[in-house]
Amino acid sequence: MNRSNATVLSQPGVPMQVRNVSKRFGAFTALDDVSLDVAAGELVCLLGPSGCGKTTLLRCIAGLERQDSGVLYLGSRDVSDLAPQARDYGILFQSYALFPNLSVEANIAYGLAGSNRDVVRKRVCEMLALVGLTGSEKKFPGQLSGGQQQRVALARALAPSPSLLLLDEPMSALDARVREHLCTELRQLQRQLGITTLMVTHNQDEAMLMADRIAVMNHGKVEQYDTPQAIYNRPATPFVAEFVGxxxxxxxxxxxxxxxxxxxxxxxxxxxxxxxxxxxxxxxxxxxxxxxxxxxxxxxxxxxxxxxxxxxxxxxxxxxxxxxxxxxxxxxxxxxxxxxxxxxxxxxxxxxxxxxxx
Known part of the structure; x- marks a missing residue:
């Protein structure tokens, strides 16, 4: 991986930092020298149309894609070359990716493999209470509604107490009424836990409702990174003005x-x-x-x-x-x-x- 054009200094106390990250797929540039910071306990949304680079950026942060250049920090650690399992994050995918043959409690416990059985049982109970699914531990994903499945997937992502939570369009499979309700629930839960969160969405309403700051992306670049109020009231570029609202x-x-x-x-x-x-x-x-x-x-x-x-x-x-x-x-x-x-x-x-x- 080429780091020659990267600023390789981390900022102490900043949980997540992206520095000069670029990624190409053949002749297509998915990310073009992207930099941003996410503060402790902050929820940041990557917002933009399909193909703008937001999911590619999330996958690079997660280690599921390797950037061509640039540096990624989690806290003071350079995680640019680490395997996904060594990066200390939880991730909630668009499809939830629950194991259909495992019970709710087994799905939540999946990320706790290797821990003491009593510790796992206690943590699973805590997570079920946290997402409001106490009593559903023996059910299977097919017996749950879409909203309940999303909560199980969230509980599984949070169970190992990650330093960073990554959300990849977690509401896209839900209808509008359920989506709005769960957006509010997820935001309240994120604030309660104080967990630093990065969320990908193409839905402006989700971003406005949930985010402390929004990075509006277009053609692999961040066109504006600011609060929802600033992005709506004072868009920095014509694209932001046209895309948001x-x-x-x-x-x-x-x-x-x-x-x-x-x-x-x-x-x-x-x-x-x-x-x-x-x-x-x-x-x-x-x-x-x-x-x-x-x-x-x-x-x-x-x-x-x-x-x-x-x-x-x-x-x-x-x-x-x-x-x-x-x-x-x-x-x-x-x-x-x-x-x-x-x-x-x-x-x-x-x-x-x-x-x-x-």
Whole structure:
């Protein structure tokens, strides 16, 4: 393995560190000089579309794939060349990988091989209580629901008390209601145990619900590594803005330090939007105010093209009168629909919600 381009200094007290890791499969670059740290007790999500490199990174950390270059630290130990069983992690796969011919208790005890029988029995009981499956120890995986199987797999991963927990899309096989419930349960359990956790997902809602920080990946690189709030509210790149949540884009030409021309409209910008002469303005649908009761800046006439009912809110598609053919979205409360009246509306684009991408 080539380490020539790696920064080979670990940071004491940081449980997991990835330094300049690259991985290629033939001509395809799966990971391109990736670096990130995971703090003690933190839950970090690797988020991105299929093929972005998130699962490859997890497999390199687990030792299931060998990186071509770069260094991996677990605590102060360089684990880059260690076999998987020597890396002190627990892993929960997408498929759970339970042994169908073994009981629940035997599945959980699998990672405790070599320990005293009484120690194993006590630890299995602790794990069953922890995941809420006390009384199910004699059942087999085929007798359990998907959510229960996931809990057994989690208990098996946690039984050896690993320094690091790796989760490979653990919720993808579950329906939406069960997934949300188990996401909340898993997050509470992770906080209770204080176990450092790295989780792979392509589901934005899972990442937002569970993560302390999110690494948004694209084409083998980390495009932004930050809190869920920062990634949603201030995306660092156009890809992050488009991949995470919904958004609106408006072509602009800068007319002054504080204003830009969008079609025939003069739009005021916030003071911290940079100095790009042209590009695109980005804003979230919920940042747009429709028919504001109070006076706001950047008020423009528009025409509604479509309203989609989403339960407690509605998504409104509209076009600015001075920018026809360019569809935008706003989100409004369902209770506000009667107040909005007919198809002719006025929208406010608050300067603080407009982000400039050159």
């Amino acid at each position: 919904q958004g609106n884009w408006l072509p602009f030409q800068r007319s002054s330090d504080s204003h830009a021309q969008v079609g025939g409209l003069n739009v005021r910008l916030a003071d911290d939007t940079g100095h790009a002469a042209s590009g695109r303005l980005f804003c979230r649908p919920e940042a747009i105010t429709v028919n504001p009761v109070l006076h706001q800046e950047n008020l423009f006439p528009a025409r509604v093209r479509e309203i989609t009912f989403l339960g407690n809110r509605c998504r409104m598609r509209f076009e600015l009168n001075h920018l026809p053919g360019h569809a935008l979205m706003a989100e409004v409360s369902s209770h506000d629909l009667p107040r909005l009246g007919n198809q002719d509306i006025v929208v406010a684009l608050p300067p603080a919600s407009l982000q400039v991408f050159a």
